Amino acid sequence: MPPTLYMVPSSPPVRAVQITAKALGLKLVEKHLDFQKRENLQPEFLKINPQHTVPTLVDDDGFILWDSHAINAYLVSKYGQSDSLYPQDLKKRAIVDQRLHFDSGVASVRASDVMLPIRRGEKTSLDDNDKHKLGEVYAFLDTFLDGHEWIADDVVTIADYSIYSTVSSSNVFIPIDPDKYPRLQAWFHKVEALPETEVSKPGLRIFAGRVQSRLKQLP
Numbered sequence: 001m002p003p004t005l006y007m008v009p010s011s012p013p014v015r016a017v018q019i020t021a022k023a024l025g026l027k028l029v030e031k032h033l034d035f036q037k038r039e040n041l042q043p044e045f046l047k048i049n050p051q052h053t054v055p056t057l058v059d060d061d062g063f064i065l066w067d068s069h070a071i072n073a074y075l076v077s078k079y080g081q082s083d084s085l086y087p088q089d090l091k092k093r094a095i096v097d098q099r100l101h102f103d104s105g106v107a108s109v110r111a112s113d114v115m116l117p118i119r120r121g122e123k124t125s126l127d128d129n130d131k132h133k134l135g136e137v138y139a140f141l142d143t144f145l146d147g148h149e150w151i152a153d154d155v156v157t158i159a160d161y162s163i164y165s166t167v168s169s170s171n172v173f174i175p176i177d178p179d180k181y182p183r184l185q186a187w188f189h190k191v192e193a194l195p196e197t198e199v200s201k202p203g204l205r206i207f208a209g210r211v212q213s214r215l216k217q218l219p
């Protein structure tokens with residue numbers, strides 16, 4: 001029996017897990033939760049994940065894990081034919097982990113800070129502070145890419161998938177300026193062209209449609 005993924009298609013971290021599963025050739029049973037109906041706050045789901053977040057994975061043996069970064073590392077370690085997406089080599093893995101923590105602790109947090117007030121209808125435009133917050137993330141990422149093909153290594157890793165999922169969402173609000181962040185822009189197009197990222201695009205389109213309908217002035 002394939003692992004089950006509790007998910008919402010528009011969620012950036014869910015999309016990162018979908019991409020990783022696709023890259024591994026792993027089929028997941030996707031269980032959609034309806035956040036409007038607060039299905040993630042119902043007792044049945046809270047028993048699985050008391051933090052009530054998606055993505056949440058339940059593996060074939062009942063093992064439960066949440067947080068997209070942890071899930072992706074687990075999936076590659078358990079189901080990967082090789083370690084290239086999450087290398088065993090101590091230093092290579094340390095760099096991938098650093099990028100994953102950057103996504104988890106900086107990039108996705110700032111993206112949420114900017115996006116959530118708009119998604120909730122509390123704001124209909126972006127201010128300079130929003131632009132500064134995401135601009136700084138783009139600048140950091142552009143620097144990480146100096147001398148590197150991919151975000152953490154010379155090969156694609158799960159750090160590319162997580163950061164792509166976050167940046168493809170931020171890009172809806174504040175498009176990457178190719179003059180300021182040429183390496184980031186080039187990397188973004190390369191990740192977008194990877195066949196495994198296709199699986200995440202319907203969810204990204206839902207996300208973009210919702211956000212754009214709430215923004216008075218499109219970027």
Ligand SMILES: N[C@@H](CCC(=O)N[C@@H](CS)C(=O)NCC(=O)O)C(=O)O
Nearest residue numbers: 011012013052053054055067068069
């Ligand atoms: N760091 C987590 C973030 C998970 C997260 O916050 N997911 C959001 C959707 S994008 C969620 O489930 N929110 C519902 C809630 O917190 O109740 C990850 O990478 O999985």
